[in-house]
Amino acid sequence: MTTARPRRRADAERNIAAILSAARELFGKGPLPSMNDIARAAGVGRVTLYAHFASREALLEAVIDSAIAETDAALTALDLDRLDPEEALRRLIETSWSILNTLRRTREAALADLDPEQLRRKHDPAFRHVERVLDRGRQAGVFRGDLPLDWLVASCYAVVHAAADEVNAGRIRAGDAPGVVAPTVLAMLAPTR
Amino acid sequence: MTTARPRRRADAERNIAAILSAARELFGKGPLPSMNDIARAAGVGRVTLYAHFASREALLEAVIDSAIAETDAALTALDLDRLDPEEALRRLIETSWSILNTLRRTREAALADLDPEQLRRKHDPAFRHVERVLDRGRQAGVFRGDLPLDWLVASCYAVVHAAADEVNAGRIRAGDAPGVVAPTVLAMLAPTR
DNA sequence: ATTAAGTCGAACAACGATGTTCGACTTAAT
DNA sequence: ATTAAGTCGAACATCGTTGTTCGACTTAAT
Incomplete structure (x- = not known):
């Protein structure tokens, strides 16, 4: 290793x-x-x-692999299973959101040269962390259960990415991002009354 | 004209x-x-x-312009001001979400060749429709007021785009999309208790 | 101090994309 | 039926990129 x-x-x-x-x-x-x-x-x-x-493609792959590995390590280090789902999600967002942004852009930059399926498989591990937290939250009844898990995961990522874009565009200060993303995502996940 | x-x-x-x-x-x-x-x-x-x-750039610009114009016309035809904010948002999502997807991808494809600011100015008009509805909803008290309007608009778009991606990836059927997006977005916009 | 590993610039070939020009051909308009 | 507008393929120049090779040079390791 x-x-x-x-x-x-x-x-x-x-x-x-x-x-x-x-x-x-x-x-x-x-x-x-x-x-x-x-x-x-x-x-x-x-x-x-x-x-x-050896080639542009090889470099691209190496870049993605390294970014994925770093993200995965950071998320694993959080030891999310110890926390209640809401807090876990908050921490997850806070520590991963900027990395995920560069990752996403790299992924898009690479879509022309790499196989999409293989690409998705690669940044699947990062998804898993969110999936776990969301699943736990659902079973605990603190997250909504009326929509597919996949979809909720995708939505979370989408909102995080949106925040990254807003920061890049200068409409949100980087420091404010977590404070804006968290309530948005949590509201999105709230159980329906 | x-x-x-x-x-x-x-x-x-x-x-x-x-x-x-x-x-x-x-x-x-x-x-x-x-x-x-x-x-x-x-x-x-x-x-x-x-x-x-005359050039690739000119074509790209023409493509974007035509797509924007079409979107704007479709949204204007909805006459959203007549409906209550929640229903207006639902309709807005339903009629625009697929167009917005192709628009977004085109925009990303064009980011290499065109000026970003000019690009944003171009698909600003489409944003306005969402902005109007959201603003009305906030003043009516049916949408949350604790987050910046810009941010809520961006989040809505993000979720819609996420749905488009999921459809493209085959994880959601196109017909199911509006039924999934609407509750997600509405939950996200719900006032905090 | 010796040696192998690594670096570097320059130059090369191959490729694909963008625009352009030419001349022959087809099509729509009156 | 005439004419102008439009189309088309082929061929061309130009450019940037990828990937490779060569030889001279610098650097780390023992």
Whole structure:
């Protein structure tokens, strides 16, 4: 789980990280970056980029994988099962919403080059966390049960993404976002009287 | 308001419509189409396409304009001011949600080539309809007043888009969508007790 | 200090997309 | 039936991107 077989030199490792980070940022916002753009942003020659990632597609996949892994780790660390569903959802939103935004944009940027099914499978693990919390909340009676679980999950994501867009557009301050998203989502999930 | 000065021949007019329609469909779903793709889908030579739309950017803009105009006309025809806010919102969702989906995807497809601000200004008119209904509902006390109006509008759109995505992914049947979206949105807008 | 791993720029080939031009052809309008 | 408007395919130039190769250089590891 730590480092694989091929022992890379320290600078190589550093460059890979820089490339991944730069790629993530460039994919996350703005128009599709070329390999050239990414290399420059990473402070690395284009040749070096290709030395580590054989193709644009490979890089894209690596970017997505790393972002997913990070998100999943952060969410797992929250230990959501210990909290009551509402509080769990609040925390989940708070810690994941910005990451999810860049992830979403990267996903959209990648829709042209990657297989959609495979893509969905990849960021499925992140969905699971929400799914778990929502399911628990439903069985506890604090979340509504009159709509499909899938749909509620999708709606939650949609609202979170909307908040991210509003922040990007400057209509909401980043710090205010969780305070706006939480009541919206919770109202959406409230049981029908 | 009807036809401008340059009297075009009948077949030219027909082709323009075909191109616009094909472009709308291709932009609406799937990966970015090339001018070639669009021309073929419209049953028209590439040269003809360029005869009517000087550049890719011009075509893109025309597509967006036509879609906006159609949406706006449909929503205006609903005469929403006559209905109570909740019913108005239901109708609004029902008649606009599929159009809005293709619009959104086209917008995203165009984000690379067009100026974002100009783009937002363009599909602002559609937003206005929701804004009006929501504002009326708030003053009537049937919609919540504890969150910014902008945000509520954005959330509504987000949920509608989410439904469109779910339909596209095959997880919801198109016919079921309004029945799922409406209760979700209305719950989201319900006044806090 | 030696060596292998890694970097870099420049230059290359292949490709696809955008626009443009040409000339022959078809079609709608009067 | 004449004419102007419109269409079409083929071919062209141009551009940016991807991916590769080469050789010289720098850097980390032992």
